[in-house]
Amino acid sequence: MGSAHAATPQAAICTSDQPGLADKLSEDINAALDGSTATTAISLHDRTTNTTCTLDADRTFDSASTVKVTVLGTLLWDAQKDGRALTQEEKDRATAMITKSDNDATTALWKQLGADKINGFLQAAGMTDTVLDGEGHWGLTQITANDEEKLLNLVTHANPVLSEDSRGYILKLTSEVIPSQRWGTPAGAPGDAQVHVKNGWLERATNGWRVHSLGAFTGGDHDYTITVLSQDNATMDDGIANIEGVARAVHRDLNAPASSAR
Template sequence: TREANLATAMITKSDNAATTSLWKQLGTTKVKGFLKAAGMTRTVPGSGGYWGLTQINVQDEQKLLSLVTAKNTVLSDNSRAYILKLMGKVVSSQRWGTPAGAPSSVAVHVKNGWLQRSTYGWRVHSIGAFQGGGHDYTISVLTHGNSTMSYGVDTIQAVARVIHKDLTPTAAASSRYTPTSTPKEAFVAVPQK
């Protein structure tokens, strides 16, 4: 279906046009309805149709990941499985961030966001859900004030490596996930309307 194709493009390759189409189709009333049901009280959708300027904090990102990874009354089991499936199929050039250092024994689900702004430099975010290897866990790292996108990515990956190593200390260094490529600043996700 059209929605499935748009959702796939939006999640797996950060397709701005697909995101804009879905944002317009849903409308802010439905987005706000979901945020309320999810208890994501600190998330503010971008005004004027600019989804790329949505404001969110790490607590709300963690709430979202909890809804995606555990049974709840907000998302159906089928919806949760679908979201995780798409997050597990993100293109290699965007599999950076929170997966860095994850043991190979876990299933990796990731979604990243990045935007250069005139204030606070580059905003680079990464959320991930990790399943298997003895226990499931989620990681959200949000950064701003980065001089370059790469600096933000490096910061997130340094944090992620420490968390993965702390949560899975017995995994061998040789079996830990290394991002497949270095993101380029040319892949700029600009505010869309």
């Protein structure tokens, strides 16, 4: 039903140190996308089992509000270099930008930082396929699933780019996103996981709705990140359902007993 026109004909490719898990994930992710007419890109990494899955992960998409994590990363990285804490105004804007996806706060921080600093952070983070919009529209930043996974990896694990305090601040804010914006990759997450999420959504005249979700899942025995980017969704709800189908499959497979993977 529409699958003949599906824009994501590729299959998810997974690898894992856990026997059977890669094949199970590939099968279940592909089944979740069966019949979807959206163009979908996926990149995920589970450190516990050294599992990765990718699907069209180098395809570029308009970022919409997912770029707000990059803005916050740049703000903290720049403050680190200056050896200073964030001002109260910066904290207020960062909180609004991440927890409520406030666009005015984002624009203020984007203008404060400027393209040079944002590009500097992207270079430091190894996000070499992420390209800022030439006219300065932050929501039209070109992103890839692989680059967003690099960012989530920086946020969740020690590295020379973001300090422990900076990483903790990003994790804190992304765990406090308002309920109405906690859709997407958190769908089906285990109850004992600490959920961190930032989503993006944007409708344009071409390629329909862009609907994206970045998720990190920590605490307990959980240590994994999921990026799903999509466009050509007829509605925002279609995009959310598409992402949540993938997310439920991933959470189920990563958290199943090892003996059940086959």
